[in-house]
Amino acid sequence: MDKTKALELVKQQLPEKRYIHTLGVVQSAKELAHRYGVDEDKAELAAIYHDYAKYRPLDEMEQIIKDDGLPADLLTANTELWHAPVGAVLVRREAGVEDEEILSAIRYHTSGRAQMTELEKVIYLADYIEPGRSFPGVDEVRELAARSLDEAVMKAIANTIAFLMSKQQTIYPDTFHAYNDFAMHKG
Template sequence: MDRQEALEIVKEKLKPKRYEHTIRVMDTAVSLAKYYGVNEKKIELAAILHDYAKYRSPDEMRRWVIKEKLPQDILEYNDELLHGPVGSKMIEHELGVKDGLIQNAIYYHTTGKRNMTLFEKIIFIADYIEPGRQFPGVEAVREVVYKDIHEACYMAATNTILFLMEMEQPIYPDTFQLYNERYIKGGK
């Protein structure tokens, strides 16, 4: 699937502001891929498709979790987390995109996880720092991302955990694992 085809597909699936976000994530991810020497075409496609399932109904996404035998514990958390794992399966079944690099990056783009690949980190952090994002701590992450993407991911996980704690929301274990990676032997 080429860039233009992917953009046309997601434009139909996303609200205009989310489509603009997707373009910014794509541009940010491609810039990071160039900098870190990662396949730019695959990063571009992963970035374009990262929110493919974003506006599917929670009920539909829950059915996909069960049908695709995704980890059932995700059903206990905010429905916002479902679009990553479900999207990774939807792009395979609905669009024919069966590529582990792309699918895993989409799967973990909202939660992160321990031992992410560089490819996964680029999509995770591009979604977090794209230029349209404005929230406390994002500028500090932007300043670090081209020096140390691992540190940038740690900072994003820290900010996310603190935000969710302040909002008294549950935190998915994979996000804690990303945070903990820095302190566990063999991290990064």
């Protein structure tokens, strides 16, 4: 799959500002992949496609969750989570991506999960620290990202949980599972 074609496909799916965010995620993902010895071509493709489904109508995404055997608990979770697992389905179906490592990086880029692969960590983190992001705490995670992939992802997940709790939003179990996994294994 060549990257120019992938970018064209994604550009058709996204408004300008989300496409610019995607280009930022691509840049950060390539840098992180290089630094941490992750396949840079896979990181680039996963980054290009990570928000592919972000602007699909909710009723279409709900149907895909039901029809394609995605976890049923997504249906009662925050709908902001849906574009990640639905994106993995649609990137396979519409863009012909068959690489399971790339698809799982797309699938878990919003929630994280326990036992994240190195590619999943790179995409999760790149999405959080790409140059266009400016929320509180992002610079601290950028600094951590220069030293430790695990510490940076753990902080990003902790910040996300704290932010969601401050707004009294629900937190998807996989997000807690990701946090606990890093907290249990940190060195």
